[in-house]
Amino acid sequence: MRKKIVILGSTGSIGQQTLEVIRKYLNEFEVIGLSGWENTTLLKEQIIFFKPKIAVVKDEYVARNLKKNLNKQNNIKILWGTNGLINISTLKEADIIVVAITGIASLIPTYEAVKKGKNVALASKEAMVVAGELLVKEAKLKNSKILPIDSEHSAILQCLKNEQKDCVEKIILTASGGALYDLTETALKNVTVEDALNHPTWKMGKKVTIDSATLMNKGLEVIEAKWFFNIPADKIEIVIHPQSYIHSMVQFIDGTIMAQISEHDMRIPIQYALFYPNRIINNFSRLDLNKIGQLTFRKPNFNKFPCIKLAYQALERGGTMPAVLNGANEIAVNAFLNCKIRISEIPVIIQNTMKEHKLKYSPNISDILDADYWARERALNFCTNKK
Ligand code: MN
Numbered sequence: 001m002r003k004k005i006v007i008l009g010s011t012g013s014i015g016q017q018t019l020e021v022i023r024k025y026l027n028e029f030e031v032i033g034l035s036g037w038e039n040t041t042l043l044k045e046q047i048i049f050f051k052p053k054i055a056v057v058k059d060e061y062v063a064r065n066l067k068k069n070l071n072k073q074n075n076i077k078i079l080w081g082t083n084g085l086i087n088i089s090t091l092k093e094a095d096i097i098v099v100a101i102t103g104i105a106s107l108i109p110t111y112e113a114v115k116k117g118k119n120v121a122l123a124s125k126e127a128m129v130v131a132g133e134l135l136v137k138e139a140k141l142k143n144s145k146i147l148p149i150d151s152e153h154s155a156i157l158q159c160l161k162n163e164q165k166d167c168v169e170k171i172i173l174t175a176s177g178g179a180l181y182d183l184t185e186t187a188l189k190n191v192t193v194e195d196a197l198n199h200p201t202w203k204m205g206k207k208v209t210i211d212s213a214t215l216m217n218k219g220l221e222v223i224e225a226k227w228f229f230n231i232p233a234d235k236i237e238i239v240i241h242p243q244s245y246i247h248s249m250v251q252f253i254d255g256t257i258m259a260q261i262s263e264h265d266m267r268i269p270i271q272y273a274l275f276y277p278n279r280i281i282n283n284f285s286r287l288d289l290n291k292i293g294q295l296t297f298r299k300p301n302f303n304k305f306p307c308i309k310l311a312y313q314a315l316e317r318g319g320t321m322p323a324v325l326n327g328a329n330e331i332a333v334n335a336f337l338n339c340k341i342r343i344s345e346i347p348v349i350i351q352n353t354m355k356e357h358k359l360k361y362s363p364n365i366s367d368i369l370d371a372d373y374w375a376r377e378r379a380l381n382f383c384t385n386k387k
Contacts, residue, residue, distance in 0.1 A: 005274075006094045008056075008085060008109055009101035010069035011042045011122050013205060014123040014149065014266060018098050019046060026204070029274070035101070040066045047076060052090070056084035059072065060387035082108055089113040096274065100149070101123050102207060103330060104372055107131055111365055117142040121273040123149035127348075129220050130323035131226025131368050147227070147273040152221050153228050154269030155247035155260035159213050160229065161277070163252070171231055172249040172257070173221055174241040175300065178200050180214035180343075181240065185304055192345045193336065201244040201264055210333045214346055215300065219311025220329075225319040226315060233315045238308065240298040245287060263287045273316040306347040320371035323356065327375030328353035349382045 005022065009146050010365035015036075017165070022029045035056035036043030044066060045057055054077045055065050074174075076105050079087055089097045089109040097113040099106050099270045106124030113120050114135055116156065124127060128135060128146075139146050148154050152173050160168070168294040179198045180191055197206060197299040198212040203210075211217035222236050247269075262268050265284050302309050305347045309331070332346040341349070 002028060002030040003095045004032045004091075004093050005029050005096045005098065005316065006052075006088050006091060007098045007100065007122075008035045008039075008089060009038035010034040010046055010155050011039040012100055012102065014270065016042075016098035017097070017267050018100065018270050019050065019275075021267050021274060021282075025280075026159070031117045033093060034249075035085055035088060037101075037316070038062060038068060044069050047074070047227060051076075053077060054079060054088050056088055058082060062167070079105075084255075085109040086112045086332050089118070090116045090333060094118055096121055098149070098270075098274075101129065102126075102205065102328070104130065104369075107368070108365075109204050111135060111138065114138045114142060114144045114146065117144045118144045120163060120283055121147050121149050121270070123270075125150055125220050126326055128224045129326050130372060131363075131365065132223065133318070134324070134363070134365065134368070136148050136230070141150055145276075148228055149226070149266075149269050149273050149353050150221065150224060150267045151266065152248040153224060154272050156225065156229060156250055157276075158260045158272065159248070159250040159258040161321065163250070163258075165253075167229070168231065168235070169231075169253050170235045170237055171225055171250045172239055172251060173218060173225060173231065174246050174248050175218040175238055175267065176212065176244040177216060177240045177242055177298075177300075178215060178217075180213045181242070188304070189342055189344045194337075195338065196343055197258055200242065206337060210336060211329070213332075214307045214343065215305040216307035216311065216329055216333075216346070219299075219308045221327065222308075222311055223315050233312055238300050239308070241295065242298075243292065250387040261287065270333050280364050307350070310347060310350050310354065317354075317359060319359045320367055321359055323363075323368045323371040324357045324375040325350060326380035331376050331379035331383060335380075341383055346367050352382055353379045 031050035031052050033054045034052045037058045056079045059080050063080045090112050096119050099110050100123040106127045108126040191279045199209045246261050249257050251257045314321040328350040332349040333339045
């Protein structure tokens with residue numbers, strides 16, 4: 001019996017790489033659902049090759065357009081919007097839901113999948129950041145597994161395999177430092193969008209590349225790590241590792257540090273999540289240690305990159321605060337990408353938004369969505385009403 005798999009965000013970078021992995025194991029997986037929002041050209045190709053029963057796009061207009069483009073014999077069902085995403089992420093026969101859609105849009109389908117007891121391979125960090133407490137609680141209740149695709153968390157999962165939880169002393173998340181790490185504080189103020197998008201090691205979407213430059217990406221990953229591995233924030237450390245070959249580490253109570261080291265290739269963590277707990281052969285290119293020569297480490301400068309501090313603060317406050325951090329960050333990053341604010345104003349806007357938030361503890365899903373909405377409105381206001 002092949003495992004039945006659904007991919008949300010199949011036309012994005014992680015979605016495409018997930019299908020690349022699946023293409024090599026077609027006798028292990030059957031793709032039953034795909035969502036591809038607006039890129040109907042690529043989605044059409046994917047539909048023709050993988051033959052899912054259902055596809056989901058942005059709206060009715062795009063749905064009609066896709067239908068028109070497909071051969072009449074193709075009797076695929078095409079749905080749209082959030083309801084469409086909920087529909088395919090809760091399909092009765094689905095075994096694994098890969099969630100690789102950007103932003104807060106990942107939250108509802110992830111939550112609904114977990115509520116139905118589905119196993120989720122999670123690439124979208126927002127869902128875990130804003131609703132980690134809720135998702136973990138629900139997953140435990142419904143006996144569903146949430147596995148990380150984010151490379152750092154995949155590394156930690158691998159380091160923790162066959163280890164006892166109470167033997168963990170701390171988690172060490174590695175950070176490349178992003179495009180701007182070596183700039184002085186003055187130079188940081190004058191960074192252009194092009195400078196910030198010029199990431200040294202990973203090719204990724206714009207949002208996450210800016211998050212890497214401000215180190216907010218690592219801040220969000222600290223929050224993710226807390227929920228994935230049930231580890232308190234004070235046991236999660238960040239180290240700058242510019243080569244990014246060590247994807248993260250775990251330090252144990254006997255002083256041993258385990259590290260997961262591999263190429264910059266997201267197909268490795270994707271494959272690990274899809275086959276977990278098994279390790280499967282592949283022919284992806286291997287890391288040549290002789291060529292790399294050295295791996296270096298530095299202590300992160302929290303004063304130069306205050307976004308990390310804000311993320312730890314949000315985690316410490318708990319409740320709806322991580323949702324506020326995430327929502328305000330998304331708005332501020334967008335404003336920077338549209339040249340409305342400087343990069344150094346991103347943490348200021350987030351901090352101001354967090355300061356005004358009326359925190360709610362143990363939030364349910366609608367509390368989280370409300371906090372997210374409130375934070376975006378507030379942050380947008382800060383972006384437009386600055387002198
Ligand atoms: Mn990552």
